[in-house]
Amino acid sequence: MLLNGDGNAVIKYVPEYGTINQKYTIDKRIVTLNSDMHKGGNWDNWYDGTELMQYDVILTNPPFGKNRSLDLSDAHDLEVSKLYELYDKYTETNPKSGLDKGVVFLENAIRQIKEGGRFAIVLSNAIMSNNTWPFVRQWVMERIRIVALFDLPENVFAETGVNTTILVGYKPSKERLKKLISDDYSVFTRDIMNVGYKKKTSKRTVKFDNDYALNPDTFETITNDKGESVLNEDFTCIIKEFKEWCVNQELDLKKLFLE
Secondary structure, three states, rough: OOOOOOOOOOOOOOOOOOOOOEEEEEOOOOOOOOOOOOOOOOOOOOOOOOOOEEEEEEOOOOOOOOOOOOEOOOOOHHHOOOOOHHHHHHHHHHHOOOHHHHHHHHHHHHHEEEEEEEEEEEEEEEHHHHHOOOHHHHHHOOOOOOEEEEEEEOOOOOHHOOEEEEEEEEOOOHHHHHHHHHHHOOEEEEEEEOEOOOEEEEOEOOOOOOEEEOOOOOOOOOOOOOEEOOOOOOOOHHHHHHHHHOOOOOOOHHHHOOO
C-alpha cells in the first residue's frame, strides 16, 4: 500500500486460517470465531456485545490448485468449516472429504460486506458451473445482486491450471434485492481471451512474457501515439463496454460502479 501512495492504511495480519475464522471488530480488535457460538454463519452472537467490522469494498482471491480444500477429516479444519452456513448445505447435499476454500471465501466476503457495499472475488469455474455447487450459487443469488461475470483464460494464474471466473456484485437491502430479482435484472458477462501476457515454461521455470498486439496484415507490433508497443489485452475494451452497460442499470449500481 505504501508503494502505491497510501501510507496511512491499516494492515492487519493474522496467522493460520487468517480471516476465515478471525475477524476485525469495530473497536479495532482481532477476535476468533468459536464453532459453538458462531456456527452456521451466526457471527453476531457475542456475550460481550462484540461487533464485527463490515466493509464498503472487498477484493479477494482464494487459493487455487491442489490441496485448496479444508480437510473435513481433520478436527481443526472441520471446526473452522462449521462456522459457515454453506458447510451445512454441503454436507446435506453432497458430502465429501473436503470443502473448497473458494466456497468459504465467497461466504466470508458476502457476510462481511455492508449493505450497499460491493465486492469482487476470483473463483474456480467448478464453483461457478458444475453440479457439486448449485446450492452455493443459489445461496449467493439470495444475498447479493450479481453485477458481472468475467471468464478468464487458462493458465492466467500460472501453475494452478484452474479455470477461473471473476464474480462482481453488491449487497442491496433484502427488500430491494427481492424487487431486482422480480424485475429479472441483467448481468454483464464477458469471456476474456487476451490478458497481455503469455505463460511460458523453460527448464521447469514458469515465466510470463508480454504478448503484444499485431497488425493482422503486416504482422508487425501495433504501437500507440507515443511509439510504445500495445499489449494484446481485452481489458480496455471490456471496461469501456461495462461502463456503457452500467448507464442503463439501476441507480444504486450506477453510483457504486460509475461515480
